[in-house]
Amino acid sequence: MQQVYDLIIIGGGPGGIGAAVEAKVLGIESILMIEKGDNHSQTIRKFYKDNKRVDKDYKGVVIELVGSVDFSDGTKESTLNYFDSLLDNDEIDTAFNAEVESVIKDNNIFRIVTSNAGYTAKNVIVAIGTMGKPNKPSYKIPPSIKERVNFNLDKCIGGEKILLVGGGNSAAEYAIELSKTNIVTLNYRQTKFTRLNEVNEKTLLEYNGQEKLRLRLGTDILSLENENGLVKVEFNDGYYTIYERVVYAIGGTTPVDFLRKCGITFDDKLMPIFDENYESEQKGLYLAGDIAVKSGGSIAMALSHAHHIINHILKNK
Template identity: 30%
Template structure:
């Protein structure tokens, strides 16, 4: 009888212990869920919950709450655990590196482009990066992968694939013309050099493409990459300057020339290949074309009097060289905010934005701009529109309808970019609007 009571007592203690542990687990789960739900609510209010491009989608039936996806993401707070399953929080902040996809032990995550409500225009590209126009390939941001590491890998793979199908045609000048010298274009140029192709790389602006236009201090890389003719680049939290310096060193070492300020305006069939026509009238014939252009295309103009002026720019390159100027920055995105924060250090800055509040800003940028306004480090005018630009002043229409005149030396316009959709269509490339379709799915 005594042994029986002892067993009951032991089992009772174990049961109580299990109940306490399980209760503590449920309490922790409930608290974690409430925290995540609060973050989701804030993200919705700030316009960050709805994805704008590539983003993770979780299969709740496969998720086992390992947390591996959350730990793997260098952006933080893109994903969280709610009710025991992973879920998106700040989906619009995802930059598509796929770390969560690769880290998930149960393959519960896939990467999608667009949503049911918001479509994203993408060209038709197969697994070899070839479009529906045989001989024209697309890699990098325009194909839906914007992260530098992914763009570098795609540029390399695209050249590897197209090189297999290059046939002799002595009447054409080049084996390959690469259009764009951003991350994918630089990688493609290095791979073409490695494979001994006769190629030419054209860039409408400067080496680095979109990366070149970022503010100097902007962090542009959060994970390592494998660069052809160089090897593994083990850089974390890398600034624009460091990355551009690396690229220049690798290109110089391999005697690769990037032809800058060569905007391609037309690609048309020519003698079983293509003729690539540049804005200045030059043209080149080639067997293959690889497009590594960004999604922004050409800067969007405001179309106001005085916009065609030397004092107007659509990108900020060397902010430290600008001192003691009256500057107006137009825009409400991260580029406008980051540029304003840099310019205000040595100048008198007015930030004009057409809406009544910012949305889709990175949380740090949102906090920094609010702090700057509170401390009167810059002048913020919401619900405003720039209506004209003159030699020594600008005119801004404010919410009341009144036109304000501000002393002005420089104007920076960050109104986004016009997607080069028409350019692609003119080349015969099919474009489809993707509504929440998977780009990366379960590993095989």
């Protein structure tokens, strides 16, 4: 007979870890956290630059944390270390390198299908974030320059002339970091930044004034082309520039198809449907973290969802 877990959590980011820890501390007996990457917190590992400052009240949104996870301001590294220690201390059962493909409800039991195994559970929390599918521009990226067009900093090499695209804190932080070793332009289609925290905005303006980087605001990109193996970027102000690399930092997308395969329903704006307890229309199936907010999710918000959901599961036991 296959074990029926009390709770299976899909996704080992802040939402998933928060749920696993709360569940363990509050006495839910059998819990499994399934993560597709080879370690937890793939969004933090892949998209945060090294030594990135991590704000608890991200983008100025203050979250009062209640529960067992005592997350506070730090860096990428201190945040990952903290999550490591939570998973180790609470001895959370994990399945890494396991991508969930679907969740099927059958006689009040959920069957969770991964690429290489199957599990069953009484309750399921889906906390898969949105960065598995980073947003892409609407124009074509020619395959011949795909290697030079990226969505994080992994492939950037010191000395390259790089165009950063985006107007949020991620784009700003990438541009500030890269400007220490590269020739950087930050392109944002609006004429002003409206979503930056004070520090990032001040640094960007200062760096622009000191010509450590260039801000190209109020212009949009029309197309990318291959120019002798480099990226020719055509802007809508009539000019073009050749870059060695283009990095888009324009957020992520809700993985609608996957969530549908888990039995989650959507409204006409393609927002997943769930109630005040983050429970979907399939009773016992919850959404936490970035996939449960329209925009502007944060680590603290994901932890707070997790706390709320675990308390709701316990109340209904």
